[in-house]
Every structure is written in structure tokens, then in C-alpha cells.
Amino acid sequence: MTSRFIPKRPLFGQEARLGLYLTAPVILIMGVLVILPLILTVVESFYRVEQMKQGIPFIGFKNYANLMLDKDVLKSWNNTFIYVVIAVAIETLGGLGAALVLNKVKIGRRWLLAVVVLPWCLPPVVNAIIWLWIYNPSYGLLNALLRSVGLISESHVWFNDRFTGLLLVAVVHAWRMLPLTAIILLAALQSIPANLYEAARLDGASAWRQFWLITLPLISGGLAISLSQSTVFAFNLFDEAWILNGSSIGTRSLMVQVYMSAFQNMKFSLGMALSIMAMIASLIVSAIYVLRVYKETRFD
Amino acid sequence: MRRLGFYAALGILILWSIGPVYWALVTSVTPPNALVSDILRLWPEQMTFEHYAKLFGATSTSQGNEVQSVWPQFSQAFFNSLLTAFAATVLTVLIAAFGGWAFVRLRFPGRDLIFVVIVGTLGVPAYTVMIPLYRIMISAGLVDTYTGVVLIYVSAFLPLALWLMRSVYQAMPLSLEEAAWLDGASKLYTLVRIVLPLAGPGLVATAILTFLSAWGQFMVPLVFSPTLDTKPLTVLIPEFVTRNYVDYGLMNAAGIVAIVPPVLLVIFLNRFLVQGLMAGASK
Numbered sequence: 001m002t003s004r005f006i007p008k009r010p011l012f013g014q015e016a017r018l019g020l021y022l023t024a025p026v027i028l029i030m031g032v033l034v035i036l037p038l039i040l041t042v043v044e045s046f047y048r049v050e051q052m053k054q055g056i057p058f059i060g061f062k063n064y065a066n067l068m069l070d071k072d073v074l075k076s077w078n079n080t081f082i083y084v085v086i087a088v089a090i091e092t093l094g095g096l097g098a099a100l101v102l103n104k105v106k107i108g109r110r111w112l113l114a115v116v117v118l119p120w121c122l123p124p125v126v127n128a129i130i131w132l133w134i135y136n137p138s139y140g141l142l143n144a145l146l147r148s149v150g151l152i153s154e155s156h157v158w159f160n161d162r163f164t165g166l167l168l169v170a171v172v173h174a175w176r177m178l179p180l181t182a183i184i185l186l187a188a189l190q191s192i193p194a195n196l197y198e199a200a201r202l203d204g205a206s207a208w209r210q211f212w213l214i215t216l217p218l219i220s221g222g223l224a225i226s227l228s229q230s231t232v233f234a235f236n237l238f239d240e241a242w243i244l245n246g247s248s249i250g251t252r253s254l255m256v257q258v259y260m261s262a263f264q265n266m267k268f269s270l271g272m273a274l275s276i277m278a279m280i281a282s283l284i285v286s287a288i289y290v291l292r293v294y295k296e297t298r299f300d
Numbered sequence: 301m302r303r304l305g306f307y308a309a310l311g312i313l314i315l316w317s318i319g320p321v322y323w324a325l326v327t328s329v330t331p332p333n334a335l336v337s338d339i340l341r342l343w344p345e346q347m348t349f350e351h352y353a354k355l356f357g358a359t360s361t362s363q364g365n366e367v368q369s370v371w372p373q374f375s376q377a378f379f380n381s382l383l384t385a386f387a388a389t390v391l392t393v394l395i396a397a398f399g400g401w402a403f404v405r406l407r408f409p410g411r412d413l414i415f416v417v418i419v420g421t422l423g424v425p426a427y428t429v430m431i432p433l434y435r436i437m438i439s440a441g442l443v444d445t446y447t448g449v450v451l452i453y454v455s456a457f458l459p460l461a462l463w464l465m466r467s468v469y470q471a472m473p474l475s476l477e478e479a480a481w482l483d484g485a486s487k488l489y490t491l492v493r494i495v496l497p498l499a500g501p502g503l504v505a506t507a508i509l510t511f512l513s514a515w516g517q518f519m520v521p522l523v524f525s526p527t528l529d530t531k532p533l534t535v536l537i538p539e540f541v542t543r544n545y546v547d548y549g550l551m552n553a554a555g556i557v558a559i560v561p562p563v564l565l566v567i568f569l570n571r572f573l574v575q576g577l578m579a580g581a582s583k
Contacts, residue, residue, distance in 0.1 A: 012408065018487060019408030026399040026458060027414060033433060033455035034421050040432035101309050112310075114570035115317050117577065121562040122321070123516035125534040126555040130324040133548050141323055144340040175320070180577065187578045236425045239518045243538055255519075258427045263523055268431050275428040283423055
């Protein structure tokens with residue numbers, strides 16, 4: 001009887017409604033274009049989804065089992081692991097060196113930073129084309145430079161050797177991604193209080209000891225972030241391998257393999273299963289770094 | 301001695317960073333016959349713009365023969381790159397500017413969970429979602445349309461943009477907004493008139509990062525932009541290779557043209573760019 005006179009309360013308060021309105025585009029776009037496809041990828045990796053075949057029968061782990069036995073797939077795993085090791089090593093050591101230099105520079109640091117971040121800003125495809133010409137077997141800069149300093153006597157066809165090919169692709173990737181590591185580590189370096197170094201100098205610690213005892217432990221957080229970033233990006237290496245050496249098995253990365261399975265051979269579900277395995281692997285590896293760096297450098 | 305080591309390191313860093321770009325520039329102005337000579341020159345004896353003329357000219361010659369001009373393709377792809385990158389940037393920044401603020405300042409059900417899930421998708425590689433996305437886009441009729449490509453870009457760059465904008469708003473004092481609310485201003489009015497102007501540098505940083513990512517995209521348009529209707533430069537330029545004769549002068553000239561927008565951003569807005577990278581990477 002009385003309930004009729006109670007005004008109907010809206011489901012959410014005014015603030016909550018505004019919040020939902022403002023984030024609705026985010027939820028809609030991410031939901032339809034990322035979350036839904038992600039779920040579909042997981043589900044359909046257990047089915048056989050192929051352009052050329054009728055029907056989508058449930059096949060359980062068969063896609064995954066096929067991937068474990070496929071020679072090309074195994075080789076592309078192998079290639080990707082080599083890419084990760086080389087790229088992460090170059091990016092971390094080079095990025096640390098660059099950050100130390102940037103931190104020392106007093107005059108014109110802004111412009112030096114601009115120069116250093118430049119490779120990261122360029123389209124990866126253009127980077128790869130620039131390096132493709134440098135690596136050119138007949139007229140490339142790399143051969144010319146090595147010949148002029150006498151390191152090699154005749155020109156090399158670099159991509160004839162599998163490991164050299166992997167190294168050269170990884171160098172191009174590292175050239176692009178190194179600035180990110182440098183910037184992350186520079187931010188970490190700038191947060192170290194200067195009086196720590198003064199105290200160490202008063203105690204007579206050498207520059208080398210200062211680096212090991214002060215700098216490295218205090219930038220370990222930044223190192224963990226940059227290591228996991230480098231790893232995830234190197235796992236997803238595609239553009240450089242594709243432009244420099246196409247689908248050649250010697251330098252084929254996992255993502256190239258996924259692209260070929262899905263969009264060239266039209267075996268969608270096989271590609272999906274492989275992309276899930278790659279994602280899980282890259283997340284596990286980067287999680288290991290974060291945990292290890294965190295454990296080893298924590299002071300109690 | 302230590303100073304010498306420092307300057308050597310500085311020199312190597314500069315050479316490593318811009319050396320390859322410089323070499324592409326040199327190649328793009330070197331005559332074809334000098335490109336295939338054995339002598340290493342750091343600047344061509346005779347500078348030429350013929351590779352650029354091939355890109356921009358109405359007619360084109362290759363090895364003495366008249367061939368079809370690449371200008372119609374090149375200009376269309378340049379326009380496609382600009383349009384998709386620009387539209388993706390505007391949309392992403394707009395959505396992140398309002399959404400990011402809501403995630404920081406407003407209380408609504410599921411707020412933290414939604415934010416974590418969305419930022420968590422940064423760890424999902426593009427290919428894990430691209431295969432089903434391809435079929436979704438086909439059934440929606442959005443393959444090879446500006447709308448389709450731009451929407452995918454927005455979904456790819458929104459998580460980082462939200463993350464950046466959230467950290468910008470978190471660093472702002474709440475007292476400013478509270479003062480406006482006490483004066484009777486609505487929350488939305490406060491956001492538009494007081495908060496957004498103060499967030500200018502953060503918005504610019506987010507816009508630059510988004511634009512650069514969209515401009516450089518290759519995997520997404522390779523699948524979703526099969527024809528010149530929407531094909532960007534990054535997909536067109538490598539196609540110059542697949543012809544029987546690889547014209548490195550032309551490719552380097554095209555590459556130099558394609559890096560003009562990013563280089564301009566780095567020269568004129570590097571402060572915002574570095575700020576954005578630092579904010580995006582740390583925390």
C-alpha cells in the first residue's frame with residue numbers, strides 16, 4: 001500500500017552512473033575487440049577451425065599436440081628463444097651504458113635524449129629496411145666497413161648462416177628497443193640520492209665498488225621492469241624477421257609462424273593454439289625475472 | 301683518462317642511434333651507379349634527388365626504361381597512414397582522458413577490476429587476439445575500412461593511454477577539484493574546465509606515444525588493410541622489394557619520407573615524449 005509512494009531509486013548513484021558513462025567506451029572497445037577475441041582464441045584452440053574445411057569439430061588438445069611435433073614450429077620456438085637471449089642482452093647492457101652516459105651529461109641532455117630515443121620512434125618496418133640495405137651482401141655498409149678495417153677479406157652473404165642471421169635480426173630489434181631500457185634505467189638512476197655516493201667516496205670506495213654496491217641494487221626495480229619489457233617484446237618479434245628474411249625457416253620467429261599458420265595456410269585454430277602457448281611462455285619468463293631480481297636485491 | 305672513456309661512450313651512443321638513419325639519408329641521395337660501387341663514401345660525390353623524383357614524379361624510370369609511377373600508390377598510402385594514425389590518436393586520447401579520470405576520481409561498481417583487466421591486456425600479444433578478430437571484422441564488414449583499422453588501433457593503444465592518464469590524474473592535488481565542487485560546479489564541468497587544461501602535458505605525451513605506435517604499425521594493417529583503400533606506408537614500402545629488381549635507392553627514399561613525421565615529433569616535442577615514456581615505464 002505504502003510502497004507506491006516510495007520514489008523509484010535508480011540502480012546506481014549519480015557518481016557511479018557518471019563513472020560508468022565515462023568508462024563505457026573503454027569497456028565496449030576493449031570488451032569487443034580484445035577480451036572477446038581472447039576468450040574465443042582460448043576456446044577455439046580446442047576446435048578445428050580452418051578456412052578450407054567444413055564444420056568446426058571439437059578436437060581437444062590435438063592442435064597443441066600437433067604443434068609439439070611440428071618440426072617448423074619447434075625450430076621457430078628455438079629461434080625465438082635465441083632472439084630473446086640476444087636482444088635482451090644487448091638491450092640491457094647497452095641500455096644501462098646509455099643510461100649511465102645520459103645521467104652524466106650536463107649540457108644538452110635534452111637533445112642527447114632526443115637522439116637516443118629516435119630509433120624507438122621510427123616505424124619498425126622502416127628500421128628493418130634501413131638495416132636490410134646495411135646488411136646487403138654486395139653493396140652493404142656492414143661488408144664495406146668490415147673489409148676496410150681488414151676484419152674480413154671478402155663480402156659475406158650474412159643470411160646464409162643461420163646463427164648470423166638470427167644475430168642480425170636481433171640487432172635490428174635491439175636497436176629499436178634499447179631506448180626504452182635506457183629511459184627506464186635513467187629514471188631509476190635519477191632517483192638515487194647523491195649523498196649515498198658522497199658517503200661512499202669519503203669511505204674510499206672505488207667507482208667500480210660504488211656501481212656494484214649502490215647503483216646496481218638501487219636500480220634493480222627499473223632493471224626488473226626493463227628486463228620483462230624487453231623479453232615480452234622480443235618474444236613478439238615479427239616485423240624485423242619478416243622484412244629482413246621473410247618466411248625463411250632459419251630466422252622464422254614464433255609470431256611469423258603464427259602469421260603463416262593462420263593467414264597463409266588458413267589454419268586458424270592451429271595459429272590460435274600457438275599464440276596462446278607463446279603468450280604463456282613470454283609471461284612466465286618475464287615473471288621469473290621480476291621475482292628473481294626482486295629476491296636477489298632486496299635488503300632486509 | 302676517465303673523461304676520454306666517457307666521450308668515447310658518448311660518441312658510440314650517438315653513432316649507434318643516428319648512424320643507420322644517416323646512412324639511409326645518404327643512400328637516398330646517392331646516384332644508382334654510385335650505390336653499387338665498391339668505394340665507401342660518407343657523402344655522395346654527386347648528390348641526386350632522382351630517387352625522390354621516382355616517388356613524387358608523374359612518370360618514373362627504372363634502369364633506363366619507363367615504368368609505372370609509384371606516386372599514386374605512395375601518396376594514397378601516405379594519406380592512409382596519416383588518417384588512421386591521426387584518427388586513432390584523437391579517439392584514444394579522448395577516451396583515455398575521460399576514462400582515466402573516472403578510474404581515479406569516481407567510485408563505481410567494478411572499477412578496480414575493470415582497470416586491472418584492461419591494463420592486463422598489455423601483456424597479450426597482438427596475434428593472440430588477431431585471428432578471432434579477423435573473423436569478427438569480416439562478419440562486421442570492417443576489413444579494409446578506416447573504421448575497422450582505427451578501432452583496432454584504439455583497442456591496442458588504449459591500455460597504455462589509460463595507464464598514463466591515470467598516473468597524470470593521480471599526481472594532481474584533489475583540493476583543486478574539491479574547491480570547484482564546493483562552489484557548486486558539477487563533476488563533469490570541473491573535469492573539462494579545470495582538470496583537463498592542467499593535464500595538458502600528460503595529454504600531449506599520451507598523444508605522441510599513441511601516434512608513433514599507430515604510425516609504425518605493420519602486423520595489424522598487413523592483415524586488416526589488404527588493398528590501397530586503407531593500406532599504410534609501412535605495408536606498401538616493403539612491397540617495393542618483392543618485385544624482381546630491388547631498388548634500394550627508392551626504398552631508402554621512401555623510408556626517409558616515412559620517418560619525417562616521427563622525426564618532427566622527436567625534434568619539437570621530445571620533452572613530452574621522454575616524460576611519457578618515463579611515466580609509462582615506471583610505477
